[in-house]
Amino acid sequence: MCIDSDKVIVVEDIFKEFKVPKDDNKLSWIKKKLKYFYREWESKTVVDNINFSIKKGDIVGYLGANGAGKSTSIKMLTGILTPTSGKIKVLNRFEPVKDREEYVKHIGVVFGQRSSLVYDIPVIDSYNLFRVMYEIDKKTFEERFNYFIKILKVEHLINVPYRKLSLGERMRFEIIAAFLHKPEIVFLDEPTIGLDASAKKIVRKFLKTINKEDNVTIIITTHDMDDIEDLCKNIIFIDKGCVLYDGSLLNFKKKYSDWRTLNINYKKIYNKENLDNLLLGFNSVTRDNQNNTIRLQVASNQDINLFLKQLLDVLEIADIEIAPPRLEDVVEGIYEKSN
Amino acid sequence: MKNKILSNFYELFKLDVKKQIEYKSAFYFDIIASILRFFVIKFLWEFIFKLVGESTIRGFMLEEMIFYVACSFACIPLLRIHAVQKVEREIQTSKINVWFTKPINYLNFIKMSSITISFFYFCINFSFFLILAYIFLPSIQISILNILMFLVMSIAIYFVILNIKSMVALIAFWTTSVWGINYFVTQIIFVFSGGLVPLTFFPDNVVTILKYLPFYYMNYSAVSILLFGSDLNFFIKSISILLIFGFIVRLLLNKFYKHAIKKLDGLGG
Numbered sequence: 001m002c003i004d005s006d007k008v009i010v011v012e013d014i015f016k017e018f019k020v021p022k023d024d025n026k027l028s029w030i031k032k033k034l035k036y037f038y039r040e041w042e043s044k045t046v047v048d049n050i051n052f053s054i055k056k057g058d059i060v061g062y063l064g065a066n067g068a069g070k071s072t073s074i075k076m077l078t079g080i081l082t083p084t085s086g087k088i089k090v091l092n093r094f095e096p097v098k099d100r101e102e103y104v105k106h107i108g109v110v111f112g113q114r115s116s117l118v119y120d121i122p123v124i125d126s127y128n129l130f131r132v133m134y135e136i137d138k139k140t141f142e143e144r145f146n147y148f149i150k151i152l153k154v155e156h157l158i159n160v161p162y163r164k165l166s167l168g169e170r171m172r173f174e175i176i177a178a179f180l181h182k183p184e185i186v187f188l189d190e191p192t193i194g195l196d197a198s199a200k201k202i203v204r205k206f207l208k209t210i211n212k213e214d215n216v217t218i219i220i221t222t223h224d225m226d227d228i229e230d231l232c233k234n235i236i237f238i239d240k241g242c243v244l245y246d247g248s249l250l251n252f253k254k255k256y257s258d259w260r261t262l263n264i265n266y267k268k269i270y271n272k273e274n275l276d277n278l279l280l281g282f283n284s285v286t287r288d289n290q291n292n293t294i295r296l297q298v299a300s301n302q303d304i305n306l307f308l309k310q311l312l313d314v315l316e317i318a319d320i321e322i323a324p325p326r327l328e329d330v331v332e333g334i335y336e337k338s339n
Numbered sequence: 340m341k342n343k344i345l346s347n348f349y350e351l352f353k354l355d356v357k358k359q360i361e362y363k364s365a366f367y368f369d370i371i372a373s374i375l376r377f378f379v380i381k382f383l384w385e386f387i388f389k390l391v392g393e394s395t396i397r398g399f400m401l402e403e404m405i406f407y408v409a410c411s412f413a414c415i416p417l418l419r420i421h422a423v424q425k426v427e428r429e430i431q432t433s434k435i436n437v438w439f440t441k442p443i444n445y446l447n448f449i450k451m452s453s454i455t456i457s458f459f460y461f462c463i464n465f466s467f468f469l470i471l472a473y474i475f476l477p478s479i480q481i482s483i484l485n486i487l488m489f490l491v492m493s494i495a496i497y498f499v500i501l502n503i504k505s506m507v508a509l510i511a512f513w514t515t516s517v518w519g520i521n522y523f524v525t526q527i528i529f530v531f532s533g534g535l536v537p538l539t540f541f542p543d544n545v546v547t548i549l550k551y552l553p554f555y556y557m558n559y560s561a562v563s564i565l566l567f568g569s570d571l572n573f574f575i576k577s578i579s580i581l582l583i584f585g586f587i588v589r590l591l592l593n594k595f596y597k598h599a600i601k602k603l604d605g606l607g608g
Contacts, residue, residue, distance in 0.1 A: 101444065133441055133442055
């Protein structure tokens with residue numbers, strides 16, 4: 001394996017398959033009847049020979065549809081799952097599964113739907129346990145902890161039992177737990193799931209700050225494309241267990257979208273029938289009659305001048321904006337094609 | 340390294356005690372249940388002795404029998420190893436993934452958690468049992484030495500049970516649920532170590548077999564030592580057998596753990 005000191009994660013040909021019960025339809029009549037006593041298993045490939053590398057200090061979006069293999073690959077990168085084959089080298093010296101106990105001291109992990117803090121007792125008690133686990137000296141612990149609770153605005157909650165916290169407050173404490181021991185890499189699996197807009201904003205601001213201050217590498221998997229647009233310059237897109245794209249977010253949009261988004265705000269419709277006919281030729285048209293807005297995708301090769309001329313004949317336009325494609329729309333397009 | 344394990348254990352111990360105290364009602368109801376259980380055992384055996392019309396049954400007088408059975412039940416927290424439910428639940432909810440990203444040995448971690456909870460409830464149950472025995476079983480006189488020997492035996496017994504039950508817990512890496520296996524193992528240990536009735540109730544050939552296994556030296560020997568005292572030789576022999584068996588199980592457990600973690604499939608996204 002070729003090691004580049006600039007790269008903190010190097011993944012070569014990792015492959016993972018699970019044994020799953022055979023589909024009922026593939027079983028013979030007698031085996032179907034006996035399925036409660038006897039099960040036949042088959043192999044299912046979840047991650048199919050993926051390769052990528054991640055540079056130090058990057059915030060990388062790790063994207064893909066449900067079941068694409070994102071979480072499985074994150075679990076292999078964090079040392080939870082053993083790859084069926086392939087090599088992973090992290091921080092130029094660790095093999096996640098083999099060196100797990102030493103390796104995890106250098107990483108932080110947030111599983112958005114699983115808590116690492118103890119449910120029944122005040123959060124500060126869980127952090128005291130983590131301090132001992134990660135062998136953080138008291139002074140450093142107090143400095144970092146106090147700094148983090150201030151940025152994430154949870155100072156007043158440290159003595160509240162975890163179970164009594166809201167989803168947003170819990171997530172902020174989970175994030176603190178992941179960064180407390182000054183890790184070199186942090187894996188965030190859906191860190192903003194279920195959070196309101198304000199909590200998301202606070203979390204994103206924190207991640208940007210800590211990335212800059214500690215030069216920590218962050219790998220983030222999420223279905224919230226606003227997180228990705230706000231935080232990541234680079235993304236890795238996984239589809240059906242394979243890497244579909246690995247590169248900059250900007251190029252991803254260019255590569256997988258051949259349209260622009262046109263946001264139109266109008267005052268009055270002169271001719272509804274003509275407008276309907278005009279919009280028929282476009283994909284993904286969203287009309288909001290209450291707010292007098294229309295959003296539609298215009299293909300890159302489509303003559304936008306001609307369209308605007310035709311539009312002026314049927315509408316009185318108040319405002320118009322030509323925007324680059326939203327990541328969410330690009331990703332949605334890929335999911336649709338893939339399905 | 341040892342220092343780190345001890346610090347981890349101390350923090351976990353504090354955390355687990357806090358967790359138990361957080362739910363005060365469970366703590367109080369456990370005390371009430373232990374008192375209630377004492378009286379149920381007392382009335383049941385008084386009735387049996389009256390029915391049989393003998394002053395001793397299988398070598399035990401009435402108050403000795405009540406003491407023996409009630410003490411065996413007070414020791415049940417040593418059998419209830421929290422690790423089993425913890426591992427099973429954490430595999431089912433995939434919370435186990437979180438612990439695998441912490442710099443700990445998961446096996447040691449679950450054992451540490453179990454020790455606190457078992458001893459917390461053992462202390463409560465056993466203290467209340469001693470108070471009730473002192474008040475309601477006046478003919479029973481137990482010395483401090485007997486109590487000390489019993490407590491040392493309890494630690495050795497716990498060492499064996501903890502390793503056996505941790506092995507049961509690890510089966511969850513393959514089967515996801517171990518409720519049935521755990522229940523089966525608990526009953527086997529409880530019955531064959533003389534938890535339900537003294538081993539003098541069992542046929543002689545069964546007792547002979549049990550003497551080649553750790554069962555004979557678990558509950559039956561420990562409670563008998565508390566009740567009747569013991570010569571030093573038998574005490575040392577019991578402790579040695581328990582420790583040897585415990586170490587063998589521990590060795591197997593460590594091997595088993597290495598296989599188990601490879602089976603982890605980290606259920607769900």
